[in-house]
Amino acid sequence: xxxxxxxxxxxxxxxxxxxxxxxxxxxxxxxxxxxxxxxxxxxxxxxxxxxxxxxxxxxxxxxxxxxxxxxxxxxxxxxxxxxxxxxxxxxxxxxxxxxxxxxxxxxxxxxxxxxxxxxxxxxxxxxxxxxxxxxxxxxxxxxxxxxxxxxxxxxxxxxxxxxxxxxxxxxxxxxxxxxxxxxxxxxxxxxxxxxxxxxxxxxxxxxxxxxxxxxxxxxxxxxxxxxxxxxxxxxxxxxxxxxxxxxxxxxxxxxxxxxxxxxxxxxxxxxxxxxxxxxxxxxxxxxxxxxxxxxxxxxxxxxxxxxxxxxxxxxxxxxxxxxxxxxxxxxxxxxxxxxxxxxxxxxxxxxxxxxxxxxxxxxxxxxxxxxxxxxxxxxxxxxxxxxxxxxxxxxxxxxxxxxxxxxxxxxxxxxxxxxxxxxxxxxxxxxxxxxxxxxxxxxxxxxxxx
Amino acid sequence: xxxxxxxxxxxxxxxxxxxxxxxxxxxxxxxxxxxxxxxxxxxxxxxxxxxxxxxxxxxxxxxxxxxxxxxxxxxxxxxxxxxxxxxxxxxxxxxxxxxxxxxxxxxxxxxxxxxxxxxxxxxxxxxxxxxxxxxxxxxxxxxxxxxxxxxxxxxxxxxxxxxxxxxxxxxxxxxxxxxxxxxxxxxxxxxxxxxxxxxxxxxxxxxxxxxxxxxxxxxxxxxxxxxxxxxxxxxxxxxxxxxxxxxxxxxxxxxxxxxxxxxxxxxxxxxxxxxxxxxxxxxxxxxxxxxxxxxxxxxxxxxxxxxxxxxxxxxxxxxxxxxxxxxxxxxxxxxxxxxxxxxxxxxxxxxxxxxxxxxxxxxxxxxxxxxxxxxxxxxxxxxxxxxxxxxxxxxxxxxxxxx
Numbered sequence: 001x002x003x004x005x006x007x008x009x010x011x012x013x014x015x016x017x018x019x020x021x022x023x024x025x026x027x028x029x030x031x032x033x034x035x036x037x038x039x040x041x042x043x044x045x046x047x048x049x050x051x052x053x054x055x056x057x058x059x060x061x062x063x064x065x066x067x068x069x070x071x072x073x074x075x076x077x078x079x080x081x082x083x084x085x086x087x088x089x090x091x092x093x094x095x096x097x098x099x100x101x102x103x104x105x106x107x108x109x110x111x112x113x114x115x116x117x118x119x120x121x122x123x124x125x126x127x128x129x130x131x132x133x134x135x136x137x138x139x140x141x142x143x144x145x146x147x148x149x150x151x152x153x154x155x156x157x158x159x160x161x162x163x164x165x166x167x168x169x170x171x172x173x174x175x176x177x178x179x180x181x182x183x184x185x186x187x188x189x190x191x192x193x194x195x196x197x198x199x200x201x202x203x204x205x206x207x208x209x210x211x212x213x214x215x216x217x218x219x220x221x222x223x224x225x226x227x228x229x230x231x232x233x234x235x236x237x238x239x240x241x242x243x244x245x246x247x248x249x250x251x252x253x254x255x256x257x258x259x260x261x262x263x264x265x266x267x268x269x270x271x272x273x274x275x276x277x278x279x280x281x282x283x284x285x286x287x288x289x290x291x292x293x294x295x296x297x298x299x300x301x302x303x304x305x306x307x308x309x310x311x312x313x314x315x316x317x318x319x320x321x322x323x324x325x326x327x328x329x330x331x332x333x334x335x336x337x338x339x340x341x342x343x344x345x346x347x348x349x350x351x352x353x354x355x356x357x358x359x360x361x362x363x364x365x366x367x368x369x370x371x372x373x374x375x376x377x378x379x380x381x382x383x384x385x386x387x388x389x390x391x392x393x394x395x396x397x398x399x400x401x402x403x404x405x406x407x408x409x410x411x412x413x414x415x416x417x418x419x420x421x422x423x424x425x426x427x428x429x430x431x432x433x434x435x436x437x438x439x440x441x442x443x444x445x446x447x448x449x450x
Numbered sequence: 451x452x453x454x455x456x457x458x459x460x461x462x463x464x465x466x467x468x469x470x471x472x473x474x475x476x477x478x479x480x481x482x483x484x485x486x487x488x489x490x491x492x493x494x495x496x497x498x499x500x501x502x503x504x505x506x507x508x509x510x511x512x513x514x515x516x517x518x519x520x521x522x523x524x525x526x527x528x529x530x531x532x533x534x535x536x537x538x539x540x541x542x543x544x545x546x547x548x549x550x551x552x553x554x555x556x557x558x559x560x561x562x563x564x565x566x567x568x569x570x571x572x573x574x575x576x577x578x579x580x581x582x583x584x585x586x587x588x589x590x591x592x593x594x595x596x597x598x599x600x601x602x603x604x605x606x607x608x609x610x611x612x613x614x615x616x617x618x619x620x621x622x623x624x625x626x627x628x629x630x631x632x633x634x635x636x637x638x639x640x641x642x643x644x645x646x647x648x649x650x651x652x653x654x655x656x657x658x659x660x661x662x663x664x665x666x667x668x669x670x671x672x673x674x675x676x677x678x679x680x681x682x683x684x685x686x687x688x689x690x691x692x693x694x695x696x697x698x699x700x701x702x703x704x705x706x707x708x709x710x711x712x713x714x715x716x717x718x719x720x721x722x723x724x725x726x727x728x729x730x731x732x733x734x735x736x737x738x739x740x741x742x743x744x745x746x747x748x749x750x751x752x753x754x755x756x757x758x759x760x761x762x763x764x765x766x767x768x769x770x771x772x773x774x775x776x777x778x779x780x781x782x783x784x785x786x787x788x789x790x791x792x793x794x795x796x797x798x799x800x801x802x803x804x805x806x807x808x809x810x811x812x813x814x815x816x817x818x819x820x821x822x823x824x825x826x827x828x829x830x831x832x833x834x835x836x837x838x839x840x841x842x843x844x845x846x847x848x849x850x851x852x853x
Contacts, residue, residue, distance in 0.1 A: 013498070159498075230845040304497045327497060331489050334455045338487030339505035346501035352510045352725040353501055368491040372503020373483060373576045376620025379507060380785040381729070394785060395834055410838040425496045429504055430620075433495045 007212030033316030041139030072127030174247025330367030580619030590708030678754025739798025
């Protein structure tokens with residue numbers, strides 16, 4: 001019997017557009033991308049140039065400060081373009097795929113017997129070490145640092161997210177080996193958190209069942225409820241779906257980034273589960289599956305709380321995505337006196353809209369409008385209701401805005417990641433960009449401390 | 451709706467930077483967002499947002515204020531016809547009060563919103579909605595005979611010096627409406643207390659009774675309590691009939707316009723609590739603090755004010771109104787949940803203590819809330835400190851273990 005963590009605070013937002021349990025065929029993808037922005041904290045340097053040919057698993061980008069940390073190609077093909085933005089920042093490296101994928105072969109024999117150093121090198125070379133995220137700072141890990149513990153998160157609690165087992169069931173056979181191998185990277189334990197009732201039999205790690213509304217599945221909640229992170233400590237976190245990729249790599253010796261994702265959201269005409277490859281151009285994947293012309297649509301790489309909106313500059317699926325969401329954009333909606341109207345279709349956690357009378361199971365089709373102007377933080381205790389950590393979120397946000405490092409530390413900045421503030425941002429009457437505030441605060445804090 | 455939207459889109463460029471009226475951008479945007487929910491979509495961060503915004507929050511508070519406001523209007527007429535010995539009927543009574551009250555509301559909004567618009571425009575910011583509530587609260591906590599010019603001066607003072615200099619809505623330390631009241635109280639004490647200000651006696655706009663009977667006392671019940679030396683006070687209405695606890699609860703008694711009926715205020719409290727806009731913790735702790743303090747004074751019982759039953763204490767004066775609508779102001783109250791209990795309790799305590807120990811100063815609630823506004827950050831500091839210390843202790847234990 002696993003240990004159970006029960007959280008009460010949080011919010012499950014019921015959205016229209018949940019994916020039915022059917023397989024859909026993703027449309028063919030014309031280009032793939034390696035995107036440094038998917039990996040917070042990386043200072044990207046190119047290993048390739050336009051015109052080069054790469055195999056799947058070849059390094060495309062390495063981290064300037066730690067060259068063993070690499071981002072690798074998800075497919076084989078030709079480097080078509082290195083797209084740069086302001087100040088010559090690398091936005092993505094575009095790869096035109098070949099018809100059959102040619103994989104680079106890695107020596108993974110007896111990985112379990114290898115030294116920590118060798119395992120780090122293997123994972124670093126294959127680009128899979130970049131799938132771990134360091135706490136504090138919620139960024140790429142520093143291979144020189146041995147983490148206190150490693151946390152595997154296997155509860156996808158965000159809106160429209162599928163059950164994790166349905167995403168990794170083909171790779172479950174690789175999981176134990178992956179746990180055993182990554183266990184050698186830490187001096188402590190491997191912790192695994194799954195949703196209550198998830199049938200997962202694994203050894204050599206501490207399994208916790210987590211029960212509660214979103215953000216119960218976030219790594220911070222898991223860490224905070226098991227061994228809270230203190231100043232000076234480091235832990236690594238990785239999603240179960242990413243660990244499955246490592247498991248497959250350790251079994252096959254190939255960097256195979258194909259994975260199951262869910263197409264969900266009210267604007268999908270054919271929602272469902274699809275097998276896709278990280279780094280795919282998302283617009284290609286979803287072609288023909290989104291409702292046509294009725295209203296303006298927003299396609300999101302990731303979930304509706306933490307994902308990234310597709311734009312001209314942001315086109316490729318992140319290796320951390322388990323879902324592609326499509327919701328109405330809302331910029332074509334004009335509501336006369338909307339703030340005063342009764343609002344029979346509007347969703348609010350507060351009870352100033354009568355929809356609370358319909359109960360929690362009612363589903364809502366929420367668009368991407370802010371639904372109000374940006375204001376100072378007026379209402380108190382809004383964030384606390386959806387923030388299940390032993391931290392005062394409003395005060396931490398204020399300290400972060402002021403960049404008062406002492407206060408940030410005292411109030412627990414090391415224990416949080418931007419994703420933990422997603423629900424706070426959702427409920428915020430003042431419409432502030434809390435995740436961005438925290439991300440910026442963490443980045444600046446890292447610079448200040450290192 | 452579509453034609454209105456089209457018209458707005460057509461004239462909008464004139465108000466944007468570079469347009470003919472670009473100096474009025476904030477004002478234009480204020481009206482535009484008043485008419486239409488902005489269809490600006492999120493750029494980064496969460497892609498969906500709760501339908502709640504600051505306009506909706508303020509609207510709910512105004513809605514919650516309506517029972518007390520409407521009752522206050524009726525009570526103005528009721529007191530007027532009572533001292534004149536005329537039974538004018540419900541509608542005449544209400545309209546007398548309505549017309550007496552209307553100029554105050556209009557003046558309060560004109561001056562307050564005028565300043566808010568001007569400041570927002572000068573700073574190039576969007577207009578915040580905070581004054582929508584303050585603008586209605588201010589006339590409701592004044593005696594009916596407060597001259598309009600005093601309302602103008604006080605509103606201007608409060609909006610500028612209690613709010614805008616701190617940075618506007620959301621940044622003020624003291625409750626704006628109460629600063630207005632305090633300003634008037636200390637600047638024009640004659641018009642803020644005593645017998646002559648709580649009952650309108652004259653006719654206006656053709657409504658009202660012709661003549662005034664010779665003897666009436668317009669003192670509020672608390673004003674009367676202050677005059678009693680060492681016995682349980684007997685409180686009467688303006689023409690000498692005794693009043694009891696039920697009268698205090700229902701509120702047909704002299705007092706500041708919106709403050710007399712605890713019943714109407716409780717309906718407002720219910721709206722605030724059900725919608726989740728007002729903190730029930732603050733309300734409950736203010737009433738608890740006030741009741742227990744009054745009960746303690748009852749036990750000591752040496753003056754009239756001390757002997758006034760505890761239940762009457764919390765029904766009279768601005769106590770209930772302050773507890774429900776002023777103490778719960780999220781900007782100036784404690785922001786932590788534990789802090790709210792302490793904050794509310796101390797407001798209740800100080801309100802009754804001020805009233806009882808200084809009977810010449812019956813309206814303790816106003817000063818109690820302003821005082822606790824000043825101490826709210828300190829309360830939060832100690833609540834946060836407990837959390838901070840826990841973290842520090844944990845970190846120290848780790849360091850010690852590693853040694």
